[in-house]
Amino acid sequence: MASQRGEGETTTTPLEPADRERARAIPEAAVARLAVYLRVLSGMADQGINAVSSEELSQAAGVNAAKLRKDLSYIGSYGTRGVGYDVEVLVSHIERILGLTRNHSVAVVGIGNLGHALANYGGFPGRGFPVTALFDVDEDLVGIPVGGIPVSHIDDITAVCVEREVSIGVIATPPPAAQSVCDRLVSAGVQCILNFAPVVLQVPDNVEVRKVDLAVEMQILSFHVARRADEAASVSVGNNGLGVDGMVIRP
Amino acid sequence: MASQRGEGETTTTPLEPADRERARAIPEAAVARLAVYLRVLSGMADQGINAVSSEELSQAAGVNAAKLRKDLSYIGSYGTRGVGYDVEVLVSHIERILGLTRNHSVAVVGIGNLGHALANYGGFPGRGFPVTALFDVDEDLVGIPVGGIPVSHIDDITAVCVEREVSIGVIATPPPAAQSVCDRLVSAGVQCILNFAPVVLQVPDNVEVRKVDLAVEMQILSFHVARRADEAASVSVGNNGLGVDGMVIRP
DNA sequence: CCGACTTTGTGCATGCGTTCACAAGCGGTA
DNA sequence: TACCGCTTGTGAACGCATGCACAAAGTCGG
Numbered sequence: 182m183a184s185q186r187g188e189g190e191t192t193t194t195p196l197e198p199a200d201r202e203r204a205r206a207i208p209e210a211a212v213a214r215l216a217v218y219l220r221v222l223s224g225m226a227d228q229g230i231n232a233v234s235s236e237e238l239s240q241a242a243g244v245n246a247a248k249l250r251k252d253l254s255y256i257g258s259y260g261t262r263g264v265g266y267d268v269e270v271l272v273s274h275i276e277r278i279l280g281l282t283r284n285h286s287v288a289v290v291g292i293g294n295l296g297h298a299l300a301n302y303g304g305f306p307g308r309g310f311p312v313t314a315l316f317d318v319d320e321d322l323v324g325i326p327v328g329g330i331p332v333s334h335i336d337d338i339t340a341v342c343v344e345r346e347v348s349i350g351v352i353a354t355p356p357p358a359a360q361s362v363c364d365r366l367v368s369a370g371v372q373c374i375l376n377f378a379p380v381v382l383q384v385p386d387n388v389e390v391r392k393v394d395l396a397v398e399m400q401i402l403s404f405h406v407a408r409r410a411d412e413a414a415s416v417s418v419g420n421n422g423l424g425v426d427g428m429v430i431r432p
Numbered sequence: 433m434a435s436q437r438g439e440g441e442t443t444t445t446p447l448e449p450a451d452r453e454r455a456r457a458i459p460e461a462a463v464a465r466l467a468v469y470l471r472v473l474s475g476m477a478d479q480g481i482n483a484v485s486s487e488e489l490s491q492a493a494g495v496n497a498a499k500l501r502k503d504l505s506y507i508g509s510y511g512t513r514g515v516g517y518d519v520e521v522l523v524s525h526i527e528r529i530l531g532l533t534r535n536h537s538v539a540v541v542g543i544g545n546l547g548h549a550l551a552n553y554g555g556f557p558g559r560g561f562p563v564t565a566l567f568d569v570d571e572d573l574v575g576i577p578v579g580g581i582p583v584s585h586i587d588d589i590t591a592v593c594v595e596r597e598v599s600i601g602v603i604a605t606p607p608p609a610a611q612s613v614c615d616r617l618v619s620a621g622v623q624c625i626l627n628f629a630p631v632v633l634q635v636p637d638n639v640e641v642r643k644v645d646l647a648v649e650m651q652i653l654s655f656h657v658a659r660r661a662d663e664a665a666s667v668s669v670g671n672n673g674l675g676v677d678g679m680v681i682r683p
Numbered sequence: 684c685c686g687a688c689t690t691t692g693t694g695c696a697t698g699c700g701t702t703c704a705c706a707a708g709c710g711g712t713a
Numbered sequence: 714t715a716c717c718g719c720t721t722g723t724g725a726a727c728g729c730a731t732g733c734a735c736a737a738a739g740t741c742g743g
Contacts, residue, residue: 207655208729208730209652210729210730210731211730212652212655213648213652216645216647216648216651216652217632217645217648219651220630220647220648221632234689234690234691235690235691235692236690241632242632243632243633243634245731245732247731247732247733247734248730248731248732250690250691250692250693251692251693251730251731251732253691253692254691254692254693258691258692260690260691260692261690261691261738261739261740262689262690262691262692262737262738262739262740263688263689263690263691263738263739263740263741264689264690264691264739264740265689265690265691266691278655278658279651279654279655279658280654280655280657280658280659280661281651281654283654283657283658285650285653285654285657287650293549294548294549294552294553295546295549297545297549298544298545298546298548298549299646301545302545302646309654310650310654348657349650349653349654349657372657372660373653373654373656373657375649375650375653379471381468381472381492381493381494382494383494389653389656391649391652391653393644393646393649394467394468395550395553395644396467396471397464397467397468397471398626398642398644399536399538399561399600399626400467400470400530400532401460401463401464401467401642402536402600402624402626402640402642403530403531403532403534403536403560403561403600403624404458404463404529404530404531405624405640406531406534406536406599406600406623406624407529407530407531407534408531409623410531459699459700461699461700461701462700485719485720485721486720486721487720496701496702498701498702498703498704499700499701499702501720501721501722501723502700502701502702502722502723504721504722505721505722505723509721509722511720511721511722512708512709512710512720512721513707513708513709513710513719513720513721513722514708514709514710514711514718514719514720514721515709515710515719515720515721516719516720516721517721
């Protein structure tokens, strides 16, 4: 895993010009799916499987086979017609495109319940994301190690982030603190932020923010519950032909 | 459908036929944003603000003003031209569309670090989502209350979910257990699942699954880091006009 | 070496979602 | 009451993503 390291630009396999061109053109949605394919492929590799067809892989990943092939075509042609894909080759290629050949140092801010959970993941699932810094306002927490890393005070955020070359900041603070923490991360040079706080962050446009919003997820589900209840209540006129092929429970 | 439960339709404000039609047509992406608008609006209501224009609201929510208006138009016309929107009216209308006038009982499965964090949220942010059941395989945990709710054994999942009318199941187990837990939730009649396990769940098509995948989020960020590093490395030929206006750090 | 079969890679059409731009509608003012 | 300015609501254009269908390309068996 080799946690932090001296410099870290050219230690990793650099993208060749051809790939560089491609990376620019990959749709956002496809990037998310590539990460899923990667996980499925890693699992297959662990099971000793070394070849896979687009059909098999797509089913395991829960997507359309054509879409999968198109997604893979964005990163180049690495399959063999008539045979399928070499698992190892695909894994290493997706890893390269996603930038996983380089380690991304992660800082978690806000060591509450969620922060604890995140810190204890200890190098995020799928590794390549070592947590190297933890921050909180609470003086009582400072110095105490969580998941092996001692908590720093939030006022030291700039110094620590720069020193440990943090490239991804995770915000797990209460809502009111989120924007302020975000600003501090940004001025510490962090350009990628994963936000768990239910707040819309304002950032300069050179910073990438992704948000994980529990409340929103729940409310989307709630919407579907409501919609279904309504549809069920109005099954009188006749349903449209939109394929509700009724309760196929697959064990 | 409406699985079990005595009545449960008309306890809550029922959607009128006109709204029912509309709810069916709301794009998935818009639903997610409506939840965000709702939060922003609630905040405004708490601050005593009672009118807002699409411009203000859209900025606070971090979206385009035109998009916001279109999103709101999906749920009907509740603004006043020349003035804006009444905050209260909008809040209650979005709540109705999202089905938040009804309480959605939530079950959390897997009381590890993340499960603890979720249970301790204690009725999810924005309320309306009371956590009413917790499950784990670990016998040592069974009976111990977490966040006020005693943990049940996972083998009792069907009985407990039916009894407590669970409508949303949250999976926070280790990956290998996720599919099995999911199957059990489904056979207990749970139709909405929020999945934190890094696994692609296979479900019948009457079940709605949303996934929150830390690893994928991190890898998407990683991709952007890599893409940027590459773009920065190839600033020699000349950048395209696609607005990278260079490192504007706003404090 | 050839032919049949399999599976990839992709051009094209379709549909969805976003954005633009403007007419319609409402409050305030004289 | 009539006008003026402001903001909504939406028709229409655009662009992106998905899905289809097929040609290209490779393997395997004879």
